[in-house]
Amino acid sequence: MxxxxxxxxxxxxxxxxxxxxxxxxxxxxxxxxxxxxxxxxxxxxxxxxxxxxxxxxxxxxxxxxxxxxxxxxxxxGMAAPDGTLSPIQQAFQDHHGLQCGFCTPGMVMSAAALLDENPRPTEAEVREYLEGNICRCTGYHNIVKAILAASGQPVAVAAE
Incomplete structure (x- = not known):
């Protein structure tokens, strides 16, 4: 031990x-x-x-x-002590970046790391960064939209 x-x-x-x-x-x-x-x-x-x-x-x-x-x-540890979701968590909720939710914690943590490294990634950069995260439900489009939204970028151009 x-x-x-x-x-x-x-x-x-x-x-x-x-x-x-x-x-x-x-x-x-x-x-x-x-x-x-x-x-x-x-x-x-x-x-x-x-x-x-x-x-x-x-x-x-x-x-x-x-x-x-x-x-x-x-x-x-992502949400505020009062339970308020972090901007990334809120974006996942707002843009339907989850379905069954199993991959969501890992996706959110990966998204946070990406946005720490690159605060305004392109759609291609988001997709490349998430290559190590598997989601069997969403098809990734809404996850990408959520991450771009959390970065402050317009979602209309994302994953269309």
Missing amino acids: TKVSMRVNGRPVSAEVEGRTLLVQFLREGLGLTGTHVGCDTAQCGACVVHVDGRATKACNVFAMDCDGAEVATIE
Whole structure:
């Protein structure tokens, strides 16, 4: 067992974990933050995307102990303390960027990372950035529209 300490959604957390404990397991089972989904366990689908020290990271592909001392942000930390949705979450809602919702947390976290890196991406840049996130329901058009809307760009030109 190894002691890990990190900040998750701005709160300090510490726990003893086995060396093989994945970050996604630590978040879901250890901290009860079940918004980070487990889809494929092979880093292919993107349902488990979180931010580790500000970078989009597939939590099924990193050990919890490798995040010792890190700042981790999950979908639960995106909304304001009063429950007000973040601009990206609101855009997903406004532009119907979700259907079943399984991929949505990973998509939102990936979108946030993209907009941090590139505040006004083109449609092509959004689509390329999301290549590591799989959605089986939406066809991606409304997800792209939502991300462009969250960037402050007109949606009428998006994914038409």
